[in-house]
Amino acid sequence: MQKTLLLSMATASLLMGGTMEDLQQQVQTQQQSIDLLKNKLEGLEQGKKKKDSSSSFAQKAFIPDISLIGDFSYVNRSEETEHTSMPGLTHAHGAGDSHGHDHAGLNGNEGFNLNYAELALQSTVDPYLDMTGIFHLTESNFEIEELYANSRGLPYGLGLKVGKFFSNFGRLNAMHHHVWNFADQPLINNALLGEHGINEKGIALNWVAPTPFYLNFGVEVLKGSNEYSFGDAAITLTEEVGVEKVDAPNLKVAYVKVGTDIGDVAFLGGVSYADGKARIDHLSDEASPHAFAGDSTLYGADLTLKKPLSSYSDITWTTEYIKRELDGTQYVPNATSDAWAKEMALTKEQSGLYSSLIYKMDSEWRMGVRYDDILKNDVVLNGADRAYGDDMNRYSAMLEYNFSEFNRLRLQYNKDNSKFNEAGDKVENDEILLQLNLSIGSHGAHTF
Amino acid sequence: MKILLIVAILTSMAFSKVEVAVSYKYIEDITKNIAGDLVEIETLAKPKEDPHFVMARPSLISKLRNVDLLILNGGQLEIGWLPPLIKRANNAKIFDGAGGFLDLSQHINMLDVHSSVSRADGDVHPDGNPHFILDPYNVPIIAKAIADKLSKIDSSNKETYQKNYEAFTAKWDKNLIAWGEKMKPFKGKKVIQYHKSFDYFLKRYKMELLDTIEPLPGISPTSKHIMELISKIKEEKAALLIMHDVYHNRKAAKLISAKTELKIIDVPHDVDALQGADSIENFYNSIINGLTK
Structure with a gap:
């Protein structure tokens, strides 16, 4: 190849009547012009850099990962839900109730709902910590749902979290609504923990054991002000009588999680425990004012199996069981005088579970079914069994279409057999929910 | 007593091996060419899976828990599954920016690097096309990055890593010529x-x-x-x-x-x-x- 080239060049120069010196000179001139161009290019590039000097103090590169999620729904129910409840577990949402939230919950209204906007910011603080802030915005409320720092460099497989966060109790509790498989919360989670679950201020420490399978132990020390099962506030009954506030911290959580592969099926199981004081202050309720103070303990067990069918298709089965033991004193005001007429011993032993099966067909379609059941609902007030019964369940089915990873439309149907009206009769409710969930900004990874 | 000594030596030998986790199989193979038996490698993704969508199995967390080094493709190819696994593994060595974290894409001249991106154009990778392993000319660059990283982490075997790298690239150059012809x-x-x-x-x-x-x-x-x-x-x-x-x-x-x-x-x-x-x-x-x- 080279020889031919040289030969042809030589022939050409001979034909042109030139000499080798001429050729060399030509090459030299070419080289010079190349060097010239190079210099020019370098100059241009430097000029480009110089332009940036006007932004010497710009800190754009430090902008945290930002994402915004919007959740909307259209809801149709066969029966109204305002005056129905799960006796012994939930209250009817009548006017004037002091449930802490002045906004309707998820899918709370018939027709259109703007459920929430979730604004998340995340970045590294320094070599030692990452920080995450997740802001739950409803139409007229701004809530710091989570704001926590995570350790980056603890030895021995330890991880520390400080701030406000979702407890790692159970399976669903630590998950944000937009990653749930259904538009609403399971009955037992909703009844015992409320829509926001165990979402508390405190410290969490977890340890990943150096085992060949996944083994994770965690302990959390939390404020304990979940208004459904835990509380630390003082309750004022009269000027003389009251319940003192709980010594901080009120709530302690512990859990163990185990994960491994059985063939190609991924397995994750866990047991959880939460213990603290309960304080319920519904004295300003119009319908039946009451207060409660006592001890509350939760036990949880969960199991998830996920079978991959392809990169885009899998089947997931999840079951979670939660039990609550509540033991304390119920206070009911006397309607006619300031003196406290009733101070009654109250114990509750309640449990329930949900079980769901989700089939992800491809990148776009997912479908699933869920069964909710209350297994136990023993409420004993002043030695008398209230006989509320545990005949409460719900069947749900959903079909979802993902236009992209950031755009999900979900149709859900619930056959809800868990609510009773004020007369104590069961109210069967058919619910249809159409949910739209959109996200912009940084890409959240898919956790297990 | 003798047995005890042998056990002690064996375990110390086992411990002296550098434990490495890699996201994809190709990284495992290049690393093996550089390190031979000096390292023990865990590969996270299965080679027949879509590299963008890997199931974030809990078992992968335990694989990351003990490693000294994590080598990833980078360029956001693993963005959909790897970050939460790293976070949950509680391994200080492999947090991004730590000594045991190697992002190969940082060493590569990437194609399609976008200065502005919009998801109207689909699920684009702003850092460029991350499938750079398809160019065999990138392999020596990757091998160099891995050899240098291993030399830093396990400096006592530095010479072996560099020697293996030289041998690997010498052989590779011949391959490149043959493939170019074909x-x-x-x-x-x-x-x-x-x-x-x-x-x-x-x-x-x-x-x-x-x-x-x-x-x-x-x-x-x-x-x-x-x-x-x-x-x-x-x-x-x-x-x-x-x-x-x-x-x-x-x-x-x-x-x-x-x-x-x-x-x-x-x-x-x-x-x-x-x-x-x-x-x-x-x-x-x-x-x-x-x-x-």
């Missing part, structure tokens, strides 16, 4: 692929991309796009090929093939993605043999 006839050929998985390969051997089967990155094929693609193929004068990865749905490719009589050629995206692609060398052999057969 690929010469493919210059100028136009290719249809599902996702922009093989762009680096096309660019290296001067082939051209006619179009992708997916209309936009991460968006499933629409019938409108497929019909347009078929008429585009029929109008095209240059020689055409369909190069298909092993994990995407073949329905659209089969339809195109049936309408245009183009052959679908299986192309591995990773070592072990196809039978015979069982080493980094055979990975390219397998691609090129698939094309030339």
